[in-house]
Amino acid sequence: xxxxxxxxxxxxxxxxxxxxxxxxxxxxxxxxxLIAVGxxxxxxxxTMWNGAFGNTEKLSGVLDAWVALVLCSVGLLITxxxxxxxIGIEGQIVMGAIFASxxxxxxxxxxxxLIPILLIAGMIGGALWALLAGALKVYGRVHEIFGxxxxxxxxxxxxxxxxxxxxxREGIASTSGTEPFPLPANLINFPGLSVGPIEIVxxxxxLALVYFALRGTLWGLKLKAIGKNTRSAFWLGxxxxxxxxxxxxxxxxFAGIAGAExxxxxxxxxxxxxxGGYGYLSILVVLLSNFHALAVPFVAFFFAALAKGSVSLPxxxxxxxxxxxxxxxxxxxxxxxxxGVRAKVR
Amino acid sequence: xxxxxxxxxxxxxxxxxxxxxxxVIGETLSEKAGVTNLSLDGTILLSAMVGFAxxxxxxxxxxxxxxxxxxxxxxxxxxxxxxxxxxxDQIAVGFVLTLLCGxxxxxFGNPYVRKPGPQVSHFAIPGLAEIPVIGKIFxxxxxxxxxxxxxxxxxxxxxxxxxxxxxxxxxxxxPAAAFARGTNVNRQRFIYTLIGGALVGFGGAAYSxxxxxxxxxxxxxxxxxxxxxxxxxxxxxPIRAALGAYIFGGLQSVSGLAQSIPAFANVPTQVFxxxxxxxxxxxxxLVSNEQIDRFFSGSPVSxxxxxxxxxxxxxxxxxxxxxx
Numbered sequence: 001x002x003x004x005x006x007x008x009x010x011x012x013x014x015x016x017x018x019x020x021x022x023x024x025x026x027x028x029x030x031x032x033x034l035i036a037v038g039x040x041x042x043x044x045x046x047t048m049w050n051g052a053f054g055n056t057e058k059l060s061g062v063l064d065a066w067v068a069l070v071l072c073s074v075g076l077l078i079t080x081x082x083x084x085x086x087i088g089i090e091g092q093i094v095m096g097a098i099f100a101s102x103x104x105x106x107x108x109x110x111x112x113x114l115i116p117i118l119l120i121a122g123m124i125g126g127a128l129w130a131l132l133a134g135a136l137k138v139y140g141r142v143h144e145i146f147g148x149x150x151x152x153x154x155x156x157x158x159x160x161x162x163x164x165x166x167x168x169r170e171g172i173a174s175t176s177g178t179e180p181f182p183l184p185a186n187l188i189n190f191p192g193l194s195v196g197p198i199e200i201v202x203x204x205x206x207l208a209l210v211y212f213a214l215r216g217t218l219w220g221l222k223l224k225a226i227g228k229n230t231r232s233a234f235w236l237g238x239x240x241x242x243x244x245x246x247x248x249x250x251x252x253x254f255a256g257i258a259g260a261e262x263x264x265x266x267x268x269x270x271x272x273x274x275x276g277g278y279g280y281l282s283i284l285v286v287l288l289s290n291f292h293a294l295a296v297p298f299v300a301f302f303f304a305a306l307a308k309g310s311v312s313l314p315x316x317x318x319x320x321x322x323x324x325x326x327x328x329x330x331x332x333x334x335x336x337x338x339x340g341v342r343a344k345v346r
Numbered sequence: 347x348x349x350x351x352x353x354x355x356x357x358x359x360x361x362x363x364x365x366x367x368x369x370v371i372g373e374t375l376s377e378k379a380g381v382t383n384l385s386l387d388g389t390i391l392l393s394a395m396v397g398f399a400x401x402x403x404x405x406x407x408x409x410x411x412x413x414x415x416x417x418x419x420x421x422x423x424x425x426x427x428x429x430x431x432x433x434x435d436q437i438a439v440g441f442v443l444t445l446l447c448g449x450x451x452x453x454f455g456n457p458y459v460r461k462p463g464p465q466v467s468h469f470a471i472p473g474l475a476e477i478p479v480i481g482k483i484f485x486x487x488x489x490x491x492x493x494x495x496x497x498x499x500x501x502x503x504x505x506x507x508x509x510x511x512x513x514x515x516x517x518x519x520x521p522a523a524a525f526a527r528g529t530n531v532n533r534q535r536f537i538y539t540l541i542g543g544a545l546v547g548f549g550g551a552a553y554s555x556x557x558x559x560x561x562x563x564x565x566x567x568x569x570x571x572x573x574x575x576x577x578x579x580x581x582x583x584p585i586r587a588a589l590g591a592y593i594f595g596g597l598q599s600v601s602g603l604a605q606s607i608p609a610f611a612n613v614p615t616q617v618f619x620x621x622x623x624x625x626x627x628x629x630x631x632l633v634s635n636e637q638i639d640r641f642f643s644g645s646p647v648s649x650x651x652x653x654x655x656x657x658x659x660x661x662x663x664x665x666x667x668x669x670x
Contacts, residue, residue, distance in 0.1 A: 037454065147630070287442065
């Protein structure tokens, strides 16, 4: 073995250790948390595994979450490239769901025409809501974190209002959701499951599109320039405001599809927590992917499995389902910190 | 409306805003030093939960507030360490901590949900409480409320009237200049972020032990984000920020009254809960909008008033300082 390959090998090993150590430490800390609340960690992890992969229905649940996470994450890759923190993505999912619900409640068309209309409605809803956050940022100088966050709550308020008010179920007004949509069963899903081929294909297409658009086009390069230094990009002749608004709208459109998918495909009605927290979660997905598009589908799958797997914890073991979020948060925090430590040590 | 009701309303606004005041003052301190602690919403949740849990199990309120302050300081220490030592993105770390602490509060808070627990007891200051009107509003409260007012005054006095406070402004505005004058910028930033975090933690415990008693899922409902916005609204000035917190508290009690108006009877409470966030956007739009800025800059008098109402962020907020 030459000196070069030894060096390469040790570097690969080094990379591997730096990548895996935060995950291991995260698991250890979460295990300690489980012990602290008097739970059996082995049982808890087994329950989570079964909750995610126990049968076909459960796996399809993981996949529907995966679709939402991938769509939101690729959208966020665009806004992050432009240097924007689109925390408003949660509300953009909700708006997509509301627009798609509106179509689903009122339009009666054959499936092959209905599906594109539903998805486009979702895209429009998400994009408009994102543009609102973008306009607040570009024209109102309100930081997108606060504009977006405020709009998240407003979107949830609108969804709640619709559910309890105009779209309430016959006779009863309850926060459990609207009447199921008058749509053909299994419109976009595999029979009996919560996910279908269309959604999975859309997720992959979105991923591929964004990957190539950001890497291989002038548009992507300009967006990157804005993200690195908005002012110098502006002096170089890039219409920064328009590009930022465009980034918001695109991200919102992807989030809107995710919302439509949740409303139409997963729940078949509008519920108050329709976004499922996938918007915030996809910010963690992108951070853990270190902004690499190709890592997104894997990280998203891991997070989708954790999110869905932890749902069965309270039912089976009386452990709070927030455990999944704790594990996700700890891992992302440790990975981010590890990057900093590594850069410092090097 | 009779005077008695007005006095009672003002007293309750002063009391109900006290946790928010602690959070706002804490964050103002750390942002003045140049560090944005974005984790506020998670910090408040987790410290509220820990505060209540400690009070519930030990029945010792001093211990409860101390534990909550420790939680706030520890989270702030992670923010400070990652931004000052590791030079990581403060927003990213803060956001991850927001989500993580929120989930931690839900996970560990589960056994305490809707349990009755101890609370901060009422303590009228003898003598002063008998002063007409003012006594009822300011001196017929509990220790937490007195401390919240004290915190505002102390923070203002410290930042603007003392030597170390001047240094604090320096490390936030021009760290290089402060360093050249012999200030250990990064150590000072660390300390202020920790103190700020501890104050936020104290505010969190004030929620679960006094203003909104007990613990439930996402008990403080996004108030940390409101606090972050109020710091901006208050122009990074402790008194103006506290005023923002009181205005917010006042509007909340008004919206509480609005809910009882028959015309709004059909609007569910959950929708009213989201109103503060729409308000937050409007408030931020008001203080940061260019057109409004230009409008008020028209005449010297209005410009003077306007500039005293709004503030500018510390020059080096969010940036890393390399000290050699």
